[in-house]
Amino acid sequence: MGNRNYSVVDVDAHFFEPLHDFAHYLDEPWKSRFSGATRGRFIPGSTGDRWVGGRIMRNVTSYPQNDMAPEEIPAVMKHVGLDKIILLPNKMLSFGKLSSDEIAVPLANGYVDYMLDKVVNPSEGIYTYVVAPFQDTEESVALIDRVADEKGIVGLCLVTAGPEPPLGDRRYDLIYEACQDRKLPVVFHAGGSSVDNFFIRGYRKFLETHTLGFLWNNMAQIVSLVVQGVPEKYPGIDIIFQESGIFWVPLMMHRLDAEYMKRRSEAPLLTKKPSKYMQEFYYGTQPLESPENEEHLEQIVNMIGGPEHLMYASDYPHWDYDRPSVITDLNFLTDDQKSMVLGKTAEKVFGI
């Protein structure tokens, strides 16, 4: 076991794919374009010093100095204490910034093929999500149909930073329909915290935009998802929101409920309050808040549906990753509940 007492599944870690290795999995002309490209030429980057002037370091992988190699993954799992890991290609977190489906579609397809060929290994507990090129609904469905049956694919990922209109819009219905038909959970993964490209310009420190960035994107998308009735249209989909901690969830539950009670006719598909749907979702824990009074965290966990709706997520190797101890150290969880959060719930939902 990765951890002494629990089987640990990390539902949100990242793999930093070498651009030139990945380029071989693209169709022409993108293979040639990417093979000759420098970093950041086609996929937007993000400004802000993650490493706080050299104070934070990773000593298990070649990241951040270099991209990662698939051979490094077992060492990462051992270092963090993982039995299973679900890896999301890191550059895909910028996917929402791509306005052109001419790039997004081949990229999404190439990334899946690269991950399946070079990185994913279910027998070793290494899995990935397929990232939907939401810019083109039909191509997203085609990609889902092509790879959903692969053992290494455990869910669909929609990056919450960028999609306009937001992800509850009916233009994405076919993506959700395909996921429901394929019994593919849908992971909404936050992104977007650049100092220079935040929604409001002029912040001076990454501390400020990183506090807000991921959070705002998840808030924006969960509002659209619930109010537009996606859980009513596709009740068979397991929905997971990742990478904003969990304290934001009760805020949005109560704020949405208050609006809904005053404006029910604008959400006529809903049969219950928004918070009731949100209590049926799952939430990745990282970056888990750690209030001085642990009872506050316990109350938050209970408000969002209980520990059975949480899944441990590390976000390794990002600068603010969480180790499994953020769960094992919690005094208000029983051993069974810790086991659920650390792995059993993810194993059930993702079928791994």
Place this chain on the structure above:
Amino acid sequence: MNSVLVCSEKDLPNGSKKVVNFQDTPVVVLNVNDSYYAIEAVCPHQRGPLSQGAVLPKLEASFVEAGKRLDEYFSETSFTISCPWHGWEFDLSTGHHCGDSEVSLKVFNIVTESGNIYLKE
């Protein structure tokens, strides 16, 4: 008291309403499309004057097909009253808030006898 006279039927024509007290509770009695309804007259949200609210057919919707607009329509059988202060909307037949059946106002039995309208337990 097990019953109270509201008014005569001719004094509550279609589209009208009247507030009475019944069992120490203000109750609004309405004639909607020649059917009578009686519901608590005070909104449970912030104690707004529900009796002064708009009465409309209940807006309902169906999911028809992926990618298509919802089919939104007014019910032909269910009517609602909305609190004018914040829009909390209640089904006149059940008393339930239209968005949350766990929030509910009391509705009352209506009996007509000899041309008069009564609320009864």
